[in-house]
Amino acid sequence: MNKLIKPEKGDYYLSEEGYKVFTKQYHLKRGYCCESGCRHCPYGYNSKTNSQ
Structure with a gap:
């Protein structure tokens, strides 16, 4: 799933x-959430609860 x-x-x-x-x-071009808690994640991942 890792697209370059x-x-x-x-x-x-x-x-x-x-940095x-x-x-x-x-992130939208990449097409998936990496679950790293990115500042501008459009997928709604929450690093505090480890869920989307």
Whole structure:
């Protein structure tokens, strides 16, 4: 299920700390939730309850 998606313009931005933060646009292109608690997860994953 791991599709490699080459990030394009608008797929991520750099946080103040210098980390890549993937956008909702990128997650939707990828097509599934990785259950990592991503900041812009469009799939509704909650890392505190470990559920969608």
